[in-house]
Amino acid sequence: MKKVLCCFKGESSSQGAARNRQQPGTNNNGDEEDPQRPFGDNEYLNNAWRNNLQIPDDRLPREPPRSSPPRLPRFTLRWQEILEGTQNLADANMLGEGNFGQVYRCNIPRLDKVGAAKIQKVENAEAKTEFEAEITTLERANHPNVISLLGQCVTDEDRVIVYEFMPRGSLEYHLYADARPAPGLQQQQGRVVLNWEKRMNIALGVASALIYLHEELKTVHRDLKVANVLLDEDFVPKLTDFGLATRMVRDGNGIEKQCEIDPIKGTMGCIAPETEESALVSSKSDVYSYGVFLVTLFTGRKAFDRARPVGSRKINEWLMSVWSRDEYLPIVLDVALGNTFSEEGVKRLFQAARMCMDPNVLQRPTMRFVETMLRQAAAYDVVTLAPVLRRREMA
Structure with a gap:
């Protein structure tokens, strides 16, 4: 099976247009010029060139407004x-x-x-x-x-x-009590308890990031986990660590197919079974990892924990006893949520997670379908319920 290299490089149309407009080294008259002023008397373009800024092309139509943030200029740093x-x-x-x-x-x-x-x-x-x-x-x-x-x-x-x-550090730090803060964070507020609303927003943000990767960049992340989700000051999640990112592969009909990787890399408990067993990856591998991510986010449990008994160290194994009984789901929620959450929302969340973690790769939904289920879960009212038997009662 053909193996796929994960490195691709593109160039924006404005960069290409600016380069073609005038090459550094000659001016418009063909004479030699100051190497620090390749665009003659136009100091705006000279400064942009010296600092590796993207040079605009006014001949191109303006892009329509979109929800993505303005692209930050990227520099070659010393x-x-x-x-x-x-x-x-x-x-x-x-x-x-x-x-x-x-x-x-x-x-x-x-x-x-x-x-x-x-x-x-x-x-x-x-x-x-x-x-x-x-x-x-x-x-x-x-x-x-x-x-x-x-x-x-x-x-x-x-x-x-x-x-x-990202001033709030990784999601892992706020989710697990034994996670140590990084010295460089200099957090003044320290660890914050994540309520239902914050967790739903994080789940939706990460789902949106994966949709973008799969549909726009045609890329598989391959290492989704709570440690690779960073939080800004307002707890907006940012997906990071793209060292294993791999471009999606399609057949002659334009349909995505699995590609083989070597060596197998990822995080125990988060890796899809087809990757772990056969070194195969696709966008559905990310979907599986997202199912694990969703469960860890709302249970506060780790994807893989050697402290749990053999046979339940992976989180899907640990949940086996409650997967099929919706009425049992509240007992596995993170105790940090207290009793304030949505019962119907919990059911829809775990239904989405079960679909994502289906062992059969063909049965898993797309991330866009999963996001729809999450939005439905988020639409249910959040209430404070009577105390329930919590997960600490489970071995």
Whole structure:
């Protein structure tokens, strides 16, 4: 079976038009020009060129209004800017650590922004593949629930991706009591209890991000989990970590088909069975992971927990005893919700999760169908119910 490389690079029409309009090196008369002023006396375009800004093309029609945020300009950053912005990679600025490097809070005065800088060592070939997958995906992305790319830096020793900074950190921190806050977050409010409304908004935001990936970017995320969902000041979720992102594959009739990956990567408990067993991925693999995400979000349980008895370490195994009995569902909800939630909404949520986590990949719905079910769940009234037997009574 053909294997698919996950790195793609596009160019906007305005970038191409600007490049074709006049190449740096000559002016309109064909004479040599100042290399710092390739557009002659037009300082607006010269400044845009010097700072790697997207150069506009006024000949193109204006885009109609849309819900996506304005695309942030992306810069090629200097290593010295990364060092200064992170205070020489100070531990106090660390936001996290992954398989291939660390993430630091990074002030970038030139952009007048605070970013999150993911730093990798260049000698790691596997890390290079994920770096390229992430850069090429985020360069094309523009959605309110997908993390924004601010810039990148590549030196002889390091590769750096800089994203927008999310002040509330990861969803994992607010969901699990044993999750430690990152030193670089400098959170003043600390961990916040997520009520029903916040969780519904997070679930809908992540669903919207996946719809965008699947329908617009034709891309499979491959590593959806609570740790890869970051929260802004208003708890708006942003999907991040696109190192495993893979372009969707279609047959001659334009129908998506599964593609083979090597090696198998992902997070235990979140990986779809066809990926875990046969190294196959598709948009339906993300749908499965979203089902796991939905259950973890509303139960407060981890997708995989070695502390649970053998046979119930994966969350779908843990829920097996209540999957088919709607009246039992409230007992597995996160105790942090108290008794304030929607009974009908809970039923619809778990119905959506069961459909997403169907072992048969062909039986899973699309993310757009799942989002419709979530909106229906969110429409039910939220009430404070009488105390119920909670999940702590379950082994």
